[in-house]
Amino acid sequence: MDKLSEKVLEYGIVLKPENIYYLTGFFPTTKAALLLKEEPLLLVSKMDQRFAETSTVEFKAVEKFEVEFNLKCSKIGVEKKFVSIEFYEKHLKGKEVHDLGFIEEMRKHKEKGEIKKMKRAARITEEVMKSVAGELVGKEEREIASLAEFKIKEKAELAFNAIVAAEENSAIPHYTPGDKKINAGEVVIIDMGAQAEHYNADVTRTLCLGNEPEFYPIVLEAQRVAIKECYAGNEMKNADLAAREVLREYGCEEYFLHSTGHGIGLEVHEPPRLYKEATGRFEEGMVITVEPGIYKDYGIRIEDMVLVGKKAKLLTKLEK
């Protein structure tokens, strides 16, 4: 919160749940706000009162948040990416509004405790991936997805709904599992993640139930070279460019429909994003996914979680 005084701000209002959790240890389940000032104050709903006791800052259960937001100050910080125009018009008009971007800047760098939770989430994800991988043939995509989610929930929370996409469906990056039956010989993308103590994992494997498809080794190579670029000091765009270069060599670049990866932590997708116009450099402690893909008649995607250090270090250990 010293960051506030650097900006000579009198007040800040934090509304994004992940940011509130990051700064207070309390994860709101409904409306909440953290007022940043000399003595920070957490405002929670009566519904969340019992959870708020875990907070590291003072809290108050309020019925009318609106009243609390009308602060007498001339400069104020808010999360500009998150806070709505309506909120601005109701509570911030006439004030000099600054961005509380420093919170997400801090969140980019994972501390030991955070990495430990993410490793736990990754381990659970990998175990479940292995266990469902043996049961694919003859099942429907949605059965496998439900089974994977059920198994994750035995040990943790779910980071996001599992994607299980067989054969032609694997060509759709954000496919929703349907009633297609998985047959021997098909290509199946499984993309899933557990969440442990609010920290997420995100892992994708493409399982080839027949001969290795033409694109598989190309994506694997693109991922290998991209991961190698994820070291502290290197420009972030280099990871994306390296993956694209491999795909281009094989004439596949146009079938790569998304960016190479994204930060992960309290959110499944959070800054930084690895794309060709990314600015900035990798810094120690960042955790990112590296997940190139090719989507044509069928799809191949391979995704691992990488911890940035002097060298890139894989947080995921699952064989490919």
Added chain:
Amino acid sequence: MDKLSEKVLEYGIVLKPENIYYLTGFFPTTKAALLLKEEPLLLVSKMDQRFAETSTVEFKAVEKFEVEFNLKCSKIGVEKKFVSIEFYEKHLKGKEVHDLGFIEEMRKHKEKGEIKKMKRAARITEEVMKSVAGELVGKEEREIASLAEFKIKEKAELAFNAIVAAEENSAIPHYTPGDKKINAGEVVIIDMGAQAEHYNADVTRTLCLGNEPEFYPIVLEAQRVAIKECYAGNEMKNADLAAREVLREYGCEEYFLHSTGHGIGLEVHEPPRLYKEATGRFEEGMVITVEPGIYKDYGIRIEDMVLVGKKAKLLTKLEK
């Protein structure tokens, strides 16, 4: 989209996924925007291109959304509750910005096709609720929650993570199921919902595995009188006030920690909200939940879905 010309707006930009779906029949899985103008244009990511073919308006796959948002116009409509200050500063500054509130206004009134989907979601929720209700004793809360979610996913999508809260945990409205074992004689709140073709259900039952707890008939009566108030033309706050009055009679009002209900449809929680300061009147076609509760040493909550008509009509049929 005629609503735009009523406001003499040249352009509107719709960013909220549920609103895009409502207007186009295409539900984005990643970044997307609907440009409202004489000929509406849907902008989608390359990842979503195959889904966008279901859209009822023309679409274009774009790589750089940013460019498309810098529209040459003096008046523009956006969803002010949803669009961020950052978006405003990047793309809207200097323009007269209006609210596209009419979309969510329209969404409040469910058409026959929408009600049919919500009924299907409700039926699935009820069946699963019945099937897990018989298996509670000896199981952990999280086992029951996972099982309920698994069963929902056999037939539909999940509207939200199931809440299963036993005995003292039932006193926390937004409890996350944990490893507490459920014993005979305990009170268990189960709050869950299926989603069918993007439309949500939300149902809560409190299962009393021993004698009927003192608060049960009070909450049931509060719900009964609140539901009765949900008829077209009546003031919305009356539903909340009626529930509170019953609780007050029994000296329990202070243990009711949330509002009486909320609109439901493409979102689990959407306008209108039933609370004591609600303005406006019930209108035919609204679908709302009615869910009073008491949270003290243990909790009781009973939630049903109600379709507003000349009289209130229950969409949920599960016994209480």
